[in-house]
Amino acid sequence: MKYADEFRDPVRARGVLAQIEEAIDEIGATADAPVYIMEVCGGHTHAIFRYGLDKLVPEGLEFIHGPGCPVCVLPMARVDECVELAERSDVIFTTFGDAMRVPGTRKSLLQAKADGADVRMVYSPLDALEIARRNPNKEVVFFALGFETTTPSSALCIQQASQEDLSNFSVFCNHITVPPPIKALLDDPHMKLDGFVGPGHVSMVIGIEPYQFIARDYGKPIVVAGFEPLDLLQSVLMVLEQIRSGRAEVENQYSRVVPDDGNPVSIAACENVYEPREKFEWRGLGEIDHSGLKIREEYKRFDAESKFRIGYGKASRIVPEPEGCSCSDVMTGKIKPPQCAQFGKGCTPEMPLGALMVSTEGACAAYYHYGGARPELEPAQ
Numbered sequence: 001m002k003y004a005d006e007f008r009d010p011v012r013a014r015g016v017l018a019q020i021e022e023a024i025d026e027i028g029a030t031a032d033a034p035v036y037i038m039e040v041c042g043g044h045t046h047a048i049f050r051y052g053l054d055k056l057v058p059e060g061l062e063f064i065h066g067p068g069c070p071v072c073v074l075p076m077a078r079v080d081e082c083v084e085l086a087e088r089s090d091v092i093f094t095t096f097g098d099a100m101r102v103p104g105t106r107k108s109l110l111q112a113k114a115d116g117a118d119v120r121m122v123y124s125p126l127d128a129l130e131i132a133r134r135n136p137n138k139e140v141v142f143f144a145l146g147f148e149t150t151t152p153s154s155a156l157c158i159q160q161a162s163q164e165d166l167s168n169f170s171v172f173c174n175h176i177t178v179p180p181p182i183k184a185l186l187d188d189p190h191m192k193l194d195g196f197v198g199p200g201h202v203s204m205v206i207g208i209e210p211y212q213f214i215a216r217d218y219g220k221p222i223v224v225a226g227f228e229p230l231d232l233l234q235s236v237l238m239v240l241e242q243i244r245s246g247r248a249e250v251e252n253q254y255s256r257v258v259p260d261d262g263n264p265v266s267i268a269a270c271e272n273v274y275e276p277r278e279k280f281e282w283r284g285l286g287e288i289d290h291s292g293l294k295i296r297e298e299y300k301r302f303d304a305e306s307k308f309r310i311g312y313g314k315a316s317r318i319v320p321e322p323e324g325c326s327c328s329d330v331m332t333g334k335i336k337p338p339q340c341a342q343f344g345k346g347c348t349p350e351m352p353l354g355a356l357m358v359s360t361e362g363a364c365a366a367y368y369h370y371g372g373a374r375p376e377l378e379p380a381q
């Protein structure tokens with residue numbers, strides 16, 4: 001198949017759904033004892049609800065929504081530090097738009113901007129670099145956030161700033177990596193997981209090798225998937241076929257985009273600029289070993305944590321979630337979003353209480369927007 005329409009073809013989708021139903025029957029899964037498949041990536045969560053796939057699959061299959069939305073897992077203490085930086089009179093704080101509304105203890109970046117802080121939305125770290133060039137009397141900080149997908153662009157940006165010897169540019173690094181939280185979830189004795197739909201965009205950078213431990217050490221299948229409805233259905237079927245035949249392997253459904261060995265240029269740039277932190281805090285999941293990245297000593301002059309004496313290892317602190325917020329239970333699959341007492345009442349996309357309601361990739365926002373989606377393959381409006 002070549003065009004997006006073909007990956008949304010209802011006839012083909014019905015054929016794959018019939019095979020999914022057959023596999024579920026053979027495995028013997030039921031509504032009371034379903035097969036639990038985690039879609040790791042927030043983009044997949046969004047696609048599942050947008051196309052109503054959760055309602056189309058048989059009852060013996062349950063999606064568990066994973067921690068793969070970087071905005072949703074950003075701990076509140078880091079948002080507070082962003083606000084702290086943004087409120088400095090000598091700072092222009094630059095960020096991707098989706099981080100603007102994440103609630104901090106006092107306020108979000110959007111509220112800080114409304115209160116007078118110079119917070120600017122950018123589409124690329126290179127935009128922040130340009131702002132630094134044009135404002136030599138200001139300190140320009142770029143809020144680097146995201147998984148392996150966005151890490152190469154900020155790494156290349158730091159390399160560029162180094163080449164130009166820009167002294168008023170720095171990066172507040174909050175990059176995180178996918179394999180460590182998957183391991184943490186697999187180590188959680190309360191987690192019920194039978195297999196994974198693996199992240200497509202992240203894998204485009206890192207390839208499929210970093211997931212081998214999931215099959216080898218935990219005996220769980222993982223299939224790296226694309227983002228169209230047929231990509232997801234085919235990937236679910238591939239996971240079920242592994243379970244049905246007693247296999248646990250890493251497979252690549254998204255091979256039209258994901259090379260098995262990833263993108264070596266991006267990997268090299270990331271390794272040159274970043275190294276793993278010992279620990280990093282995830283909202284709802286706590287601290288996870290080696291799950292965050294920090295800027296290497298060689299590029300320390302571009303590290304906002306070092307420049308402004310904030311951040312992890314210095315002023316790091318764990319800030320409790322707001323009262324009534326059940327984000328951690330949603331993220332670990334213990335409850336579904338509508339089971340949170342705040343869902344749609346004290347927490348809406350317009351006024352989010354928890355991070356899962358902020359980003360379109362957050363499970364609560366996806367439920368809120370598409371929870372009532374009819375089971376059809378045309379996207380809900």
Ligand code: SF4
Pocket residue numbers: 324325326327328330337340341342343344347352353354355356357358364
């Ligand atoms: S409804 Fe809001 S508070 Fe409740 S789990 Fe979702 S994001 Fe968190």
